[in-house]
Amino acid sequence: MTTDVVIVGAGGMGREMYGVIRLLNDLAADGPRWRVLGFVDDYPGGSTVELVHRLGVPFLGPTRWLADQPATTRVALGVGQPDLRRETAGTIARYGLPAATVVHPAAEIGPDCVVQEGLFAAGGARVTTNVVIGRHVHLNQNCTVGHDAVLGDFVSVNPLAAVSGYCRLADGVMVGAGAVVLPTLTVGRAATVGAGACVTKDVPAGVVVTGVPARPHRTGSAPRPVASDRGSSAGPGRAR
Ligand SMILES: CC(C)(COP(=O)(O)OP(=O)(O)OC[C@H]1O[C@@H](n2cnc3c(N)ncnc32)[C@H](O)[C@@H]1OP(=O)(O)O)[C@@H](O)C(=O)NCCC(=O)NCCS
Numbered sequence: 001m002t003t004d005v006v007i008v009g010a011g012g013m014g015r016e017m018y019g020v021i022r023l024l025n026d027l028a029a030d031g032p033r034w035r036v037l038g039f040v041d042d043y044p045g046g047s048t049v050e051l052v053h054r055l056g057v058p059f060l061g062p063t064r065w066l067a068d069q070p071a072t073t074r075v076a077l078g079v080g081q082p083d084l085r086r087e088t089a090g091t092i093a094r095y096g097l098p099a100a101t102v103v104h105p106a107a108e109i110g111p112d113c114v115v116q117e118g119l120f121a122a123g124g125a126r127v128t129t130n131v132v133i134g135r136h137v138h139l140n141q142n143c144t145v146g147h148d149a150v151l152g153d154f155v156s157v158n159p160l161a162a163v164s165g166y167c168r169l170a171d172g173v174m175v176g177a178g179a180v181v182l183p184t185l186t187v188g189r190a191a192t193v194g195a196g197a198c199v200t201k202d203v204p205a206g207v208v209v210t211g212v213p214a215r216p217h218r219t220g221s222a223p224r225p226v227a228s229d230r231g232s233s234a235g236p237g238r239a240r
Pocket of ligand 1: 209
């Protein structure tokens with residue numbers, strides 16, 4: 001069965017998601033799994049629209065385009081930053097469209113894991129056993145999530161990061177590229193683990209940690225947004 005999907009956020013993450021959806025379609029033996037209607041984005045940056053058109057996919061306009069969609073159309077949240085992804089989910093909630101779950105064929109999600117709606121797992125992402133994954137979690141290329149871990153809503157685990165067994169990542173946590181979170185540790189709500197860090201102690205909510213061993217970097221600050229990853233959530237006057 002083919003399901004209509006709209007990718008929300010035309011930046012880098014949205015376009016990466018499109019690549020996985022296209023691959024899933026190419027590999028499906030019984031016809032395409034998804035029909036990509038196009039991308040929506042309230043504040044597309046610089047060359048974003050051109051990059052979407054280069055993929056041969058329509059840019060449909062702002063997120064209010066979703067208002068006329070039937071309840072069967074799914075949305076794939078292609079916004080990389082956890083806080084912006086949450087904000088975008090709030091913006092489009094009024095349209096009541098279900099979220100797409102997009103798992104690359106070379107990603108592994110253990111059979112006894114619990115996965116909520118909106119998971120995006122890129123190629124090489126590996127989730128082992130008895131892991132609980134919240135809503136709209138992004139697992140990027142070649143990251144690992146060990147046994148019995150719990151990931152809250154809107155968590156991002158970036159490429160090559162390793163989240164160990166029994167870890168707990170609260171809602172909105174970002175684990176940066178190549179970082180390690182040692183077993184049983186808790187990373188608090190909306191905290192950020194910097195790229196390459198090794199977390200050896202629990203991280204309080206909202207704190208940014210970096211280094212080996214990880215230490216507070218800049219309390220309460222969020223990572224600087226990447227313009228192409230703002231997706232649909234950047235309002236006028238906000239940093240891009
Ligand atoms: C830790 C992080 C959140 C800090 O962001 P920031 O506050 O905007 O940091 P800045 O770029 O302004 O750098 C501030 C200082 O911290 C240092 N720094 C930045 N990131 C660092 C990291 N991961 N580890 C160690 N030091 C880091 C910078 O070198 C700079 O040092 P300086 O003042 O001596 O020059 C961010 O750099 C990071 O690591 N994000 C992860 C992003 C990621 O995984 N991206 C992959 C996407 S696929």
